[in-house]
Amino acid sequence: MKCVIVDDEPLAREGIQLLLRAYPEMKLAGCFNNAAAAGSYLLLNPVDLVFLDIRMPGINGIDFARSLGKTTMVIFITAHVEYALESYEVDAIDYLVKPIHPERFQKAISKALSYFNLLLQEKNDTSxxxxxxxxxxxxxxxxxxxxxxxxxxxxxxxxxxxxxxxxxxxxxxxxxxxxxxxxxxxxxxxxxxxxxxxxxxxxxxxxxxxxxxxxxxxxxxxxxxxxxxxxxxxxxx
Incomplete structure (x- = not known):
């Protein structure tokens, strides 16, 4: 599964990269410090999952999530708990609050992988x-x-x-x-x-x-x- 990290804090990006090393099925395609740069990349390089901060200079994470395609998953990673409800309104896979505990990160990854595997299956007219x-x-x-x-x-x-x-x-x-x-x-x-x-x-x-x-x-x-x-x-x- 291809993923990118979008966060304006260098330490936060490094922390997510360290956590991702435990999941060989996750392929990190890039790291970005703002949504505009990530958006330009994703236009030509679609990914399956975006680890996304919310409060960033320029375009915030919530608005950026709304611009993503229907098959692109989002896991919000933020220090601000007050955006949790709004994150569900944009169909986020999960909402992680910094600092991130490995057990909580594992739960979010498991949820994303379940969704991704289902997308790979042949769709039927009715479920x-x-x-x-x-x-x-x-x-x-x-x-x-x-x-x-x-x-x-x-x-x-x-x-x-x-x-x-x-x-x-x-x-x-x-x-x-x-x-x-x-x-x-x-x-x-x-x-x-x-x-x-x-x-x-x-x-x-x-x-x-x-x-x-x-x-x-x-x-x-x-x-x-x-x-x-x-x-x-x-x-x-």
């Missing part, structure tokens, strides 16, 4: 064959897998794909979040942001900004917050 009020079948790894709604914790959208987070595994399939949302029973699943659909059965803890399912922190989008509190919260009072 859902059939279902019912209790389950559906999704196409994953070139086979159909039964997904029981009772075991489906939440769904995460990544561009034109979704990751189904089950109680015992994760499945990735070619479908956008809107399409799969239409196949789910509305009394059980609620969309809480541009990138997440949550099984309300598993909502045990939440605040004004996030829902917590196990160790997963799921952001509540600004455009979905009122709907979440007016439907899910009021119904539980």
């Amino acid at each position: 859902i064959e059939f279902g019912s009020q209790a389950f559906l079948f999704v196409r994953a790894d070139r086979q159909f897998v039964k997904v029981d709604f009772k075991n489906l914790l939440f769904i995460e959208g990544l561009k034109d794909y979704v990751i189904l987070h089950l109680s015992d595994q994760k499945l990735m399939t070619a479908m956008n979040l809107k399409a799969i949302h239409q196949k789910l029973p509305p009394e059980l699943f609620i969309r809480v942001s541009k990138s997440y659909i949550v099984n309300t059965t598993y909502i045990k803890v939440f605040d004004n900004n996030n829902i917590y399912i196990g160790e997963q922190e799921i952001p509540i989008g600004n455009n979905y917050r009122n709907f979440f509190f007016e439907t899910f919260v009021k119904d539980k009072r």
